[in-house]
Amino acid sequence: xxxxxxxxxxxxxxxxxxxxxxxxxxxxxxxxxxxxxxxxxxxxxxxxxxxxxxxxxxxxxxxxxxxxxxxxxxxxxxxxxxxxxxxxxxxxxxxxxxxxxxxxxxxxxxxxxxxxxxxxxxxxxxxxxxxxxxxxxxxxxxxxxxxxxxxxxxxxxxxxxxxxxxxxxxxxxxxxxxxxxxxxxxxxxxxxxxxxxxxxxxxxxxxxxxxxxxxxxxxxxxxxxxxxxxxxxxxxxxxxxxxxxxxxxxxxxxxxxxxxxxxxxxxxxxxxxxxxxxxxxxxxxxxxxxxxxxxxxxxxxxxxxxxxxxxxxxxxxxxxxxxxxxxxxxxxxxxxxxxxxxxxxxxxxxxxxxxxxxxxxxxxxxxxxxxxxxxxxxxxxxxxxxxxxxxxxxxxxxxxxxxxxxxxxxxxxxxxxxxxxxxxxxxxxxxxxxxxxxxxxxxxxxxxxxxxxxxxxxxxxxxxxxxxxxxxxxxxxxxxxxxxxxxxxxxxxxxxxxxxxxxxxxxxxxxxxxxxxxxxxxxxxxxxxxxxxxxxxxxxxxxxxxxxxxxxxxxxxxxxxxxxxxxxxxxxxxxxxxxxxxxxxxxxxxxxxxxxxxxxxxxxxxxxxxxxxxxxxxxxxxxxxxx
Amino acid sequence: xxxxxxxxxxxxxxxxxxxxxxxxxxxxxxxxxxxxxxxxxxxxxxxxxxxxxxxxxxxxxxxxxxxxxxxxxxxxxxxxxxxxxxxxxxxxxxxxxxxxxxxxxxxxxxxxxxxxxxxxxxxxxxxxxxxxxxxxxxxxxxxxxx
Numbered sequence: 001x002x003x004x005x006x007x008x009x010x011x012x013x014x015x016x017x018x019x020x021x022x023x024x025x026x027x028x029x030x031x032x033x034x035x036x037x038x039x040x041x042x043x044x045x046x047x048x049x050x051x052x053x054x055x056x057x058x059x060x061x062x063x064x065x066x067x068x069x070x071x072x073x074x075x076x077x078x079x080x081x082x083x084x085x086x087x088x089x090x091x092x093x094x095x096x097x098x099x100x101x102x103x104x105x106x107x108x109x110x111x112x113x114x115x116x117x118x119x120x121x122x123x124x125x126x127x128x129x130x131x132x133x134x135x136x137x138x139x140x141x142x143x144x145x146x147x148x149x150x151x152x153x154x155x156x157x158x159x160x161x162x163x164x165x166x167x168x169x170x171x172x173x174x175x176x177x178x179x180x181x182x183x184x185x186x187x188x189x190x191x192x193x194x195x196x197x198x199x200x201x202x203x204x205x206x207x208x209x210x211x212x213x214x215x216x217x218x219x220x221x222x223x224x225x226x227x228x229x230x231x232x233x234x235x236x237x238x239x240x241x242x243x244x245x246x247x248x249x250x251x252x253x254x255x256x257x258x259x260x261x262x263x264x265x266x267x268x269x270x271x272x273x274x275x276x277x278x279x280x281x282x283x284x285x286x287x288x289x290x291x292x293x294x295x296x297x298x299x300x301x302x303x304x305x306x307x308x309x310x311x312x313x314x315x316x317x318x319x320x321x322x323x324x325x326x327x328x329x330x331x332x333x334x335x336x337x338x339x340x341x342x343x344x345x346x347x348x349x350x351x352x353x354x355x356x357x358x359x360x361x362x363x364x365x366x367x368x369x370x371x372x373x374x375x376x377x378x379x380x381x382x383x384x385x386x387x388x389x390x391x392x393x394x395x396x397x398x399x400x401x402x403x404x405x406x407x408x409x410x411x412x413x414x415x416x417x418x419x420x421x422x423x424x425x426x427x428x429x430x431x432x433x434x435x436x437x438x439x440x441x442x443x444x445x446x447x448x449x450x451x452x453x454x455x456x457x458x459x460x461x462x463x464x465x466x467x468x469x470x471x472x473x474x475x476x477x478x479x480x481x482x483x484x485x486x487x488x489x490x491x492x493x494x495x496x497x498x499x500x501x502x503x504x505x506x507x508x509x510x511x512x513x514x515x516x517x518x519x520x521x522x523x524x525x526x527x528x529x530x531x532x533x534x535x536x537x538x539x540x541x542x543x544x545x546x547x548x549x550x551x552x553x554x555x556x557x558x559x560x561x562x563x564x565x566x567x568x569x570x571x572x573x574x575x576x577x578x579x580x581x582x583x584x585x586x587x588x589x590x591x592x593x594x595x596x597x598x599x600x601x602x603x604x605x606x607x608x609x610x611x612x613x614x615x616x617x618x619x620x621x622x623x624x625x626x627x
Numbered sequence: 628x629x630x631x632x633x634x635x636x637x638x639x640x641x642x643x644x645x646x647x648x649x650x651x652x653x654x655x656x657x658x659x660x661x662x663x664x665x666x667x668x669x670x671x672x673x674x675x676x677x678x679x680x681x682x683x684x685x686x687x688x689x690x691x692x693x694x695x696x697x698x699x700x701x702x703x704x705x706x707x708x709x710x711x712x713x714x715x716x717x718x719x720x721x722x723x724x725x726x727x728x729x730x731x732x733x734x735x736x737x738x739x740x741x742x743x744x745x746x747x748x749x750x751x752x753x754x755x756x757x758x759x760x761x762x763x764x765x766x767x768x769x770x771x772x773x
Contacts (some may be wrong), residue, residue, distance in 0.1 A: 183706060184703065184707065184710070186706040186709050188706075231768055299738075312658060352715055353715060361709055361710050361715055361716050363709055424734070425715065425730050426735070427723050427726065428727055428730065429731075486716060487714075487723060488714040488723060539727065
């Protein structure tokens with residue numbers, strides 16, 4: 001399935017990255033590191049990517065590191081160890097770089113292009129930020145695809161039958177539901193719904209809060225204020241949660257969690273499956289709404305669904321599976337590996353894009369509506385300015401003709417007028433006619449908004465542009481065509497054209513709202529430099545280790561065969577050995593390498609002499625110890 | 628075929644069709660022939676506004692089914708077009724525009740309420756007036772109102 005032409009790589013469910021001054025993106029030891037060094041270990045970065053501080057206020061309290069905002073209210077992650085604040089994109093880029101390195105060494109081929117997956121309910125800014133992360137990691141991001149859609153691709157890839165499937169994707173931090181119809185090789189997404197603030201981490205948090213409140217009751221100490229204790233609690237909670245997927249109860253043991261004047265304090269308790277369920281009951285309830293909404297949007301009933309596919313590690317929780325079973329009346333399909341299926345699907349899509357997979361096409365949708373701002377209370381307005389509708393004739397009257405303020409900023413009473421409704425198949429372009437609200441109004445500012453909320457300011461603003469030079473006319477007379485276009489790569493552009501003059505203004509949303517183009521460029525360069533530094537550091541460590549073992553082997557051989565070689569040669573070896581030992585202590589990587597080579601040379605002389613002296617002894621020296 | 632592609636991007640569908648027919652006669656087994664010919668078909672039918680006094684095009688024609696076709700037949704044909712025209716599968720210029728036209732037609736015809744409203748309108752206008760000659764100047768699809 002993996003296509004070598006398309007250099008595949010998928011990022012599904014990335015949760016953990018470390019970023020401390022000594023070691024970067026060391027995935028294996030990240031969790032251990034998190035306990036020792038909570039302020040400098042970053043986890044669940046995906047929750048912050050492409051977001052403003054006010055959108056993630058709740059999440060920022062739940063992590064062990066400090067989440068701060070920059071001058072533009074965007075999220076930054078503070079790393080006190082090196083006195084730097086990182087964008088979430090940079091941390092994600094480190095994770096990607098590590099994955100790319102691993103993939104490259106596994107395939108023995110350089111990986112340069114990628115298909116990256118994101119939660120389906122990610123907004124445009126989060127998607128672009130993810131793309132930026134890919135670029136910072138030195139990747140050409142071919143496509144950003146939705147995780148549940150990717151899962152369905154992997155699931156339906158080898159199947160021939162026509163089916164309607166529901167993908168239930170509960171990951172570490174986000175929850176997605178997608179309904180798809182698979183037939184004739186066409187994977188058509190019918191609807192997508194989700195909750196970007198619900199995932200396995202929330203289940204852990206419930207256990208943490210339970211442990212901490214019990215501890216406070218018994219000991220009077222608030223463990224949540226102690227970052228290190230909090231990290232240990234979180235780790236224990238996650239472990240308990242995972243164990244409860246196969247056991248009905250589990251022990252939580254946290255010795256020396258804190259200390260008072262009386263001595264050390266420990267946590268030793270039992271958590272049952274029933275209790276865990278009770279702690280998380282509201283989270284389980286929150287899983288229901290997106291499932292119901294996605295079906296409603298797809299205009300289907302539960303009986304129309306042929307298969308329910310579970311994706312994401314959190315769907316291993318028995319209580320979650322039960323919710324799905326009860327809600328859909330179907331036994332969920334557990335034949336796919338919930339952790340891997342998303343990455344496999346990304347590989348299928350990469351194959352499609354590269355032209356290696358010919359019989360499949362994916363028709364995905366935009367998960368959130370796109371539109372622009374119009375004046376609030378339209379009814380009131382229309383009564384005031386009767387001209388705005390009186391001048392319209394025929395079919396245009398039937399079209400939504402709305403009024404537009406000239407304000408630069410979004411007014412609190414502006415409402416959102418949808419141009420591309422959610423669940424529209426991509427690529428797409430749609431347009432609507434707008435007009436002015438004031439007499440003699442010559443300019444209009446259009447905000448490009450994304451979301452489902454009634455009032456404009458409650459939606460995500462992706463950008464704005466100004467159309468001016470409208471000939472002065474009574475309100476409601478000018479006609480402005482506003483066209484929104486999303487291409488196959490998800491690039492959104494908006495155009496406003498004044499029919500009277502043909503004046504045209506447009507905006508193409510290329511970047512996320514969190515990082516400017518220049519910032520991304522800077523980060524790409526910085527990351528390249530870091531990658532070089534990292535490579536040098538790794539090489540230095542490898543060389544040192546190699547030199548250490550050479551010293552050890554040489555000493556051992558000298559001890560064993562020392563008598564068999566002439567004193568002169570032996571002295572030479574000993575002096576070179578000493579030299580190497582000195583260099584290991586203080587020399588550069590190159591110097592160590594040189595000394596190693598020098599020692600190697602004299603040792604070969606020694607070995608050959610040794611072999612001449614007696615082949616039976618020489619055989620003992622065996623194969624050359626250095627390789 | 629390159630010329631056909633270029634004519635397509637210049638919104639000259641009739642010209643494009645002429646060159647395509649030539650290509651078809653010369654190299655009947657050329658790769659991508661069906662893709663380009665489908666694109667041309669979609670553009671021509673979509674630009675031919677015969678419904679509602681020249682405001683709407685024949686959505687059944689765009690998808691290429693009989694107006695009396697059932698949901699299954701319609702769906703099958705739409706999927707066939709999606710495989711041919713989606714820009715992930717069709718690398719010719721103009722594929723995206725053609726796909727958007729098909730997808731717009733599908734979004735009306737796959738929705739029961741919208742389809743019956745469209746059928747109503749279609750009945751009225753085809754009953755009242757004769758369809759204009761197909762050789763009328765083709766407007767670029769971007770300016771069409773759906």
